[in-house]
Amino acid sequence: MAVDDSIEEPTSGVQKKRVPERTVNGLPTMYCFETCPFCFKVKALLGSRDIKYSKVEVDPTFKTQLKWSDWGKVPIFVDVDGTQVNDSNHILHYIDSTGANSFPRAGEDPEQDRWMDFSNQVLGKSIVAVIYTSYRTSVQALDYVTKVDNFSFGSRLINKWIGGFIMRMVGKSRAKMFELPPRENLQYQLDVMSEGIQGKFFGKQEPNGADYANFGILRSMQGLYGFDIVQNHPIISGWYNGMQDHSGV
Numbered sequence: 001m002a003v004d005d006s007i008e009e010p011t012s013g014v015q016k017k018r019v020p021e022r023t024v025n026g027l028p029t030m031y032c033f034e035t036c037p038f039c040f041k042v043k044a045l046l047g048s049r050d051i052k053y054s055k056v057e058v059d060p061t062f063k064t065q066l067k068w069s070d071w072g073k074v075p076i077f078v079d080v081d082g083t084q085v086n087d088s089n090h091i092l093h094y095i096d097s098t099g100a101n102s103f104p105r106a107g108e109d110p111e112q113d114r115w116m117d118f119s120n121q122v123l124g125k126s127i128v129a130v131i132y133t134s135y136r137t138s139v140q141a142l143d144y145v146t147k148v149d150n151f152s153f154g155s156r157l158i159n160k161w162i163g164g165f166i167m168r169m170v171g172k173s174r175a176k177m178f179e180l181p182p183r184e185n186l187q188y189q190l191d192v193m194s195e196g197i198q199g200k201f202f203g204k205q206e207p208n209g210a211d212y213a214n215f216g217i218l219r220s221m222q223g224l225y226g227f228d229i230v231q232n233h234p235i236i237s238g239w240y241n242g243m244q245d246h247s248g249v
């Protein structure tokens with residue numbers, strides 16, 4: 001069968017085509033969901049660096065505000081010159097490289113790379129297994145998410161109840177990825193993560209990409225079921241508070 005290679009798959013990272021018309025108020029612009037863990041990574045870095053930016057809250061049901069983009073996930077970052085960057089860890093590197101340039105680039109520091117990958121591959125999935133550990137905790141989370149995210153009034157209730165059911169299924173499938181039950185697994189993953197924190201941060205004296213990546217994931221859990229595991233962790237709780245002070249997020 002012939003393959004149409006004129007159709008390009010959407011890719012992560014910096015895009016060739018610039019989209020200056022997608023910036024808002026002449027500022028760097030982030031397309032996000034308010035409660036999205038990957039978006040919190042970027043908000044934390046922007047906050048730490050005191051970078052002014054515009055936020056476009058995407059409607060999670062129809063994603064109307066992303067129709068212009070091949071990449072259909074949040075976060076998407078559009079710089080003032082129209083440079084579009086997709087995918088949270090790529091966005092962290094882009095923002096740092098065009099500003100303070102204070103943490104190693106991808107491929108330069110295997111430890112930072114390892115913990116940045118960990119944020120998506122392990123930590124993100126571990127928190128989902130905990131937050132959506134039962135139908136009750138799932139509906140509780142969706143009640144919050146549908147109030148805070150940009151859902152239209154009409155779709156809020158449907159998303160709370162049906163979304164709660166769907167996310168319970170997602171939670172179950174995430175839980176299957178780990179040997180331990182969800183709460184014990186998160187506790188264990190935080191223990192593992194503590195090994196990467198050298199001094200105050202993964203980046204020693206100052207946060208690096210691994211700090212923003214993992215903090216963002218955990219920040220999205222604040223106020224939800226299971227956050228007590230983060231708050232009570234002997235190492236992670238102090239690091240988390242330090243990141244919160246640093247970023248103001």
Ligand SMILES: N[C@@H](CCC(=O)N[C@@H](CS)C(=O)NCC(=O)O)C(=O)O
Nearest residue numbers: 036037038072073074075087088089
């Ligand atoms: N690898 C991506 C994952 C982004 C992601 O999955 N975002 C979710 C929101 S938390 C999303 O946009 N989901 C909508 C969809 O996939 O249609 C990143 O790190 O930015």
